[in-house]
Amino acid sequence: MQVSHPVYDVAVIGGGINGVGIAVDAAGRGLSVFLCEKDDLASHTSSASSKLIHGGLRYLEYKEFRLVHEALLEREILLAKAPHIIRPLRFVMPHQPHLRPAWLIRTGLFIYDHLGKRKKLAASRHIHFDPASSPLKDEMTQGFEYSDCAVDDARLVVLNAMQAHELGAKIATQTRCSAAYRENGVWNIHLEHAQGSYQVQAKALVNATGPWVLQFIEHNLQQQSPHGLRLVQGSHIIVPRIYEGDKAFILQNDDHRIVFAIPYLEQYTLIGTTDHEYQGNLDQVKITSQEVDYLLNVYNDHFKHQLTVEDILYTYSGVRSLCDDESDNPSAITRDYTLAISPTQENDAPLLSVFGGKLTTYRKLAESAMAHLAPTFPDMNKSWTETACLPGAENLVSVELLMQQLMQGIDQVSLSLASRWAHAYGSRVWNFLKDISTTSELGEDFGHGLFAREVDYLVDQEWARTSEDILWRRTKLGFQFSADEIQQLDQYLLKLLLKRSSDTAA
Numbered sequence: 001m002q003v004s005h006p007v008y009d010v011a012v013i014g015g016g017i018n019g020v021g022i023a024v025d026a027a028g029r030g031l032s033v034f035l036c037e038k039d040d041l042a043s044h045t046s047s048a049s050s051k052l053i054h055g056g057l058r059y060l061e062y063k064e065f066r067l068v069h070e071a072l073l074e075r076e077i078l079l080a081k082a083p084h085i086i087r088p089l090r091f092v093m094p095h096q097p098h099l100r101p102a103w104l105i106r107t108g109l110f111i112y113d114h115l116g117k118r119k120k121l122a123a124s125r126h127i128h129f130d131p132a133s134s135p136l137k138d139e140m141t142q143g144f145e146y147s148d149c150a151v152d153d154a155r156l157v158v159l160n161a162m163q164a165h166e167l168g169a170k171i172a173t174q175t176r177c178s179a180a181y182r183e184n185g186v187w188n189i190h191l192e193h194a195q196g197s198y199q200v201q202a203k204a205l206v207n208a209t210g211p212w213v214l215q216f217i218e219h220n221l222q223q224q225s226p227h228g229l230r231l232v233q234g235s236h237i238i239v240p241r242i243y244e245g246d247k248a249f250i251l252q253n254d255d256h257r258i259v260f261a262i263p264y265l266e267q268y269t270l271i272g273t274t275d276h277e278y279q280g281n282l283d284q285v286k287i288t289s290q291e292v293d294y295l296l297n298v299y300n301d302h303f304k305h306q307l308t309v310e311d312i313l314y315t316y317s318g319v320r321s322l323c324d325d326e327s328d329n330p331s332a333i334t335r336d337y338t339l340a341i342s343p344t345q346e347n348d349a350p351l352l353s354v355f356g357g358k359l360t361t362y363r364k365l366a367e368s369a370m371a372h373l374a375p376t377f378p379d380m381n382k383s384w385t386e387t388a389c390l391p392g393a394e395n396l397v398s399v400e401l402l403m404q405q406l407m408q409g410i411d412q413v414s415l416s417l418a419s420r421w422a423h424a425y426g427s428r429v430w431n432f433l434k435d436i437s438t439t440s441e442l443g444e445d446f447g448h449g450l451f452a453r454e455v456d457y458l459v460d461q462e463w464a465r466t467s468e469d470i471l472w473r474r475t476k477l478g479f480q481f482s483a484d485e486i487q488q489l490d491q492y493l494l495k496l497l498l499k500r501s502s503d504t505a506a
């Protein structure tokens with residue numbers, strides 16, 4: 001087996017938000033970084049979230065003040081780092097006095113407003129619903145409103161991976177770490193991909209495998225885990241847009257859980273999520289019929305317009321990996337993260353394992369990971385990610401201005417195409433639209449505003465390899481593509497990838 005690099009400082013296993021967050025932080029501190037992901041970037045939990053950058057109002061009930069404080073502070077930091085993929089979102093909470101009294105909600109919202117710095121996001125307030133225009137049932141006459149943010153979760157992962165790469169990190173997707181062991185003070189890491197296997201070495205190993213964290217420690221590293229793990233499935237359904245306006249709803253259910261209804265991609269509403277202990281195959285997490293019924297029931301209890309299973313266009317499910325705090329109720333298990341470092345003796349290559357975490361706190365989790373690794377890298381640079389833009393946010397005055405520039409500069413660009421490009425790529429959109437004056441110069445047209453230029457960019461700069469990577473994670477065009485259109489894209493990708501591999505071999 002060939003060893004392909006002298007010795008990396010840090011090897012990260014897992015290309016979800018926590019893995020790429022640690023990779024980018026380490027690379028920016030001057031460390032050499034290797035990251036492998038067995039599938040596509042963000043192909044598991046990190047693209048199956050509720051897509052919120054939020055403090056987590058309901059965690060206050062579980063007294064998770066540390067987590068909520070950190071998450072609240074992160075909202076505006078992340079909004080400034082990536083305003084093209086993150087936007088403020090107002091939440092409406094109908095008041096249900098038999099579930100939670102008004103004083104409790106008011107107190108919770110007061111804490112929520114003041115626990116973290118808030119400059120751009122508006123404060124909470126009490127509201128009355130106009131029965132004539134409210135989408136809610138007539139008995140819901142009043143409620144509360146507060147602010148959080150929405151994010152394109154999969155793109156948050158890809159942008160962090162791009163930034164890590166630009167800072168020198170090697171990102172190896174479709175590459176599984178099958179085993180790793182310590183030898184002579186370094187980690188030997190065995191990797192497998194479609195073309196064969198190879199090995200790299202690193203001074204520190206980061207296990208950011210999300211729901212696989214325990215499996216990775218016990219099977220791939222043959223060690224004992226310092227913590228237990230709880231796997232909790234959460235599912236969402238997507239339906240055609242059910243109400244006007246750009247606000248989300250937070251619905252309280254009789255079981256004391258909450259469900260969100262969130263405006264999604266102009267035409268849709270996203271409804272989720274559930275909380276169920278999960279023991280199935282981590283590579284094939286699917287919504288159950290009980291979860292579908294649960295989400296429809298909570299929605300139908302609140303809204304005038306009623307939904308049935310036939311209205312569901314799409315579903316997705318993910319698994320949270322939570323550090324086991326022995327709670328009986330899956331909703332009550334801590335959402336905070338735990339970092340475990342071993343061994344503690346000097347001069348032995350450390351293993352850092354990530355248990356839990358949220359999209360919202362990935363940057364702070366990465367800073368904490370680097371603090372744990374500091375004894376191994378005493379000369380590394382200081383933390384730097386708080387004020388650094390993610391790719392596409394550089395020189396971005398506003399997404400609206402960029403949309404105007406796209407429509408004025410390129411013939412035949414519709415408002416919806418300009419909006420999609422500007423929100424997905426920010427200022428990086430010019431990397432594939434340079435010198436273009438009309439969409440007919442963009443190469444093969446796959447339909448719905450997807451052209452060869454964008455596909456090439458996604459393959460060359462964003463590690464896209466399959467139509468699924470492109471249609472569901474780099475873009476959300478999967479909702480619109482027919483089977484024939486997907487086949488046309490697959491054929492193009494096959495030729496492109498063959499050409500790229502023969503170019504590399506030459």
Ligand SMILES: Cc1cc2nc3c(=O)[nH]c(=O)nc-3n(C[C@H](O)[C@H](O)[C@H](O)COP(=O)(O)OP(=O)(O)OC[C@H]3O[C@@H](n4cnc5c(N)ncnc54)[C@H](O)[C@@H]3O)c2cc1C
Binds near residue numbers: 216356358360
């Ligand atoms: C239903 C649901 C809703 C959520 N909503 C929100 C929300 O709105 N806001 C929020 O802040 N958080 C939310 N979260 C939490 C958030 O999504 C997760 O905490 C986060 O995505 C976890 O990221 P991760 O990197 O740890 O795991 P993952 O994204 O699962 O990444 C781990 C990666 O490791 C890879 N891997 C595993 N084993 C190997 C190996 N041997 N070799 C190579 N690669 C390997 C996997 O393929 C995977 O891609 C939600 C979670 C769920 C389940």
